[in-house]
Amino acid sequence: MDMKIIKSEKKVCPCCMEEHEVKTVLVNEQASFKDVNVNYEAVYSFCDEAEELFMDDRQMQDNDIRLKDAYRVHEGLLTSVQISDLRAKYGITQSDLCLLLGWGGKTITRYESHQVQDRAHDTILKKIDEDPEWFLELLNEAKEKLPIESYQKYMEAATRLYEKKQDVYLRKAIEASYAGFQGKQILHGNTSLSLDKVVDVIKYFAASEKVTNLYKVKLMKLMWYADALSYKTRGAAITGLVYRALPMGAVPIGHNSIIDLKDVPCEEVDMGETNAYHFQLSGKHTFPSLSKEDKYILDIVIDKLGKMSKNDIIAFMHKEQAYIKTAPREVIQFKYAQSLLI
Template sequence: MKKYCDICQCEQETQVDNKRETFSVRGEEIETVSDIRICSICRNELFDEELDTKNLERVYQAYRNKHNLLSPFEIKQIRESIGSGRTVASLLGWSQATFVRYEGGAIPSASHHEQLLRLKNDPTYLNYLYDSNKNKLTDREKRKILAQIDKTDPAAEQDPVDFLNKRFAPFYNKGITNIEFDFEKLAALVQIFAVTNRELVKTKLQKLLYYADNLHFKRYGYPITGLVYIHHHFGPVPVNHDLIHWVLESVGVIETKPYDGLYEGEILMPTERGNQDLFSNEELEVIFAIAEYFKDFSATKISDFSHKEKGYIETAQREIIPYRYANDLKLS
């Protein structure tokens, strides 16, 4: 691989060597062997983001091994056994962003790690957390937690929300989105948009969701709902958008009424105003910024607006629009 060498002042062939280095992790010196890229001519060390990331992961793993800490994979398994990242964070009294960092490789604090260990090893701890924090959960989340506690809920496998969650799980597992799909947040977000945008139709809703998730990703590094979007004739739309609409209607999040429009035949009517307590202040700021910016846009106008986004222009029909294009979003 060729890279620019600031000593040679030109591109040179490089090679990967290794050396012993010491890093500070939580105030403790951890020694590991790092892979480094060097210039083959002058032996100058060159920056390599991929190698640096792997070296940091290696250091963190050495620290975990020394102190018998849970790995990111084990933390993810604990979370998956209970529910969404936001659900488990609510039970534990954490922010969702904290859980995202731990699953992404950050070292948990001592108190947080103790909670995770109890959640993994003590079946009664989930019951305790539920009793202490159930007021922070939606009704659907409460049913899922109770089913997990007693294993006696026969309707759990038939729940439309569970079915939708399973359809979106592979996108998170494959790293296409860096946050797990959260139906409760999606439901509340749809209701908020339906309240703030009169005569909301599906085409416009799909664009509002796209802009909300991508603007939050642009500002804070992760989307709000965990949805994944694809290139469609009318602009970006969520993957499984027809299934999403069916689930939203079937579990009573929205109702529809006839509408004589150019693209859509139904107006989306919220059954509630949308639970704002599910969102952080930063998420609410993004949500209402999007609602305000596009409140007077018709479905046609917002579709045309979305066609000018770089992520849409550089993808083909039905191709996933990666979140890396959020940095090029026309909104800031």
Template sequence: MRSPITGKEMKLVKEVTTLPFRKEEFEVVYHYYLCEDSKEQFTDDELDAINITQVHNQYREKYGIPFPEEIKSIREKYNVSASKIAEILGFGTNNYRLYETGEMPSVSNGRLILSINQPEEFIRQVEASSHILSPKEVSIFIETAKQLEAKEKSGDYWEKLFEKQIFQFDKPNEYSGYKKPDFQKISQVIAYFNGNIEMFKTKLNKLLFYADFTMYQRTGHSITGIRYRAIPFGPVPADYEKLYLKLQDDQKINIVEIGFDNGNYGELIESNQKLEQETFSEKEKTVLDDIINKFKGLTTKQVVDISHKELAWTANIDERKIISYQKYAFALQGIN
């Protein structure tokens, strides 16, 4: 970005500071352009979005307010329009739609939305709103919720429990890049890489790390919601063995053992999935393309060596800690 004062290219600066939101202060890595001649600071829409997203992430986590994608998924699972669910919850007509696109709910509204993720609570809200709904709507909404409740108590319940054991957290936080983990999204990232870059397991671990942390660096959110741990071979998805076995059991990937001339073996991961481009936003596609272009010609050892230069790894390897996106993504060097 050029300085509006001197016309020269300005330096991008990232510094830790605090920003206010709803009478509180939140620590962020503040992004701005510095005009080195005038010492004036400037931002653009992209930097403003990164700065405020960091604040919103922490506020949502602190007060248990669901993220936009959660708000949308809660509504969609009941097959209810945004305007209708706003009526049921007693919001303004457009409020729910605005919450889905990123507007921050009040704490009370956020928790109310989160509560109806449970079908029995959704039924209570529908019954309490029966005076503003038609009898047909009441019947349809309650029947849908009861079917979901029954489904959650059947095989789907154990499926979700197994997923929870792999990812080891309930709500988006700084260690998931403020995203809920999604097996389908993870399998689609692997499908995106498939055919473009060789994916031995150790290398794929790094590709996923760089994809998620680069996305967070640019937007304040990860792609997959995976947590990463620092281990001797670099940053890897926490419990990655269970993750890949689950994906293999679901027939999302194949794991093929490959022998080498030196007597060693490697596990090559191949996607079984048809790539669904609509799974990804344009920003996500750009990040994934950047990862492919950076690493496709490199060996596994070269990729590991690059990851060992990241602060995300060096600051956490001694205790093999889970890596915070918020603390370390903005210091990422790998694809720059």
């Protein structure tokens, strides 16, 4: 008999009524549920003396769930474990999730035990699982019906998930804006876009005591110089960013989104008629995506340009062949890095 032993314990065997090691095993089985044939692993106890499989009440319930979960997988529905896991992400009880969704109070309990959800309910549960922003909307609608402690607990968990998800969406959007540059090595510095490196480069500049008054315009120039110098000396840029020639110098495509990436130390500063973006990082930090060679390049840029004012670095960049020979708003080719002034 083909079976997999998962546990063994000495006890009185209900099969032969003798005391000996009773094994808990998994057995591959096939069964039909809602006219669909599915394969699943059923759990049994096995008596060596009688050489027989048998089930207790708990195993019968477990096998019922296993069969129905196999059917769910076959039909593309969430399994009972996945439903339980999505609740655990938000730290929400079965009854409170039903309250948020306007379902009967035992609906989720049944879905996590013996009842297979219909496709409409499954779609809603998947949206809850994938979209913490929607969960936050539902939570606010049900705020008056929940104890304040529960509401705050769910709000904190959902907010953390939303912020994490927001960064994923933002990264995908930035990467999509770079899709058209794939294969054009001279435009992205012979390097595939790495947003992890982009974040670490920004953090590295922001953490340096040798970099003064690091606002967005200056940061963008430092990043271009780092990528250009890396390309000049190593044949490949650090970040894979693509830069355009704007009036104040080189600016990477997607710059407005890049500064919103998670872990970028950006602070919005009210300057009266407009807002400015300041970058500063205090204390000790690690930059796991950067190699020693990357940091060496960044340190050269910091030593040469770190204390320049915004206007000075703009004027300095305007003297670069890369800027002079690139038409306004066009992409700056990395071939001009060979004539870099630093």
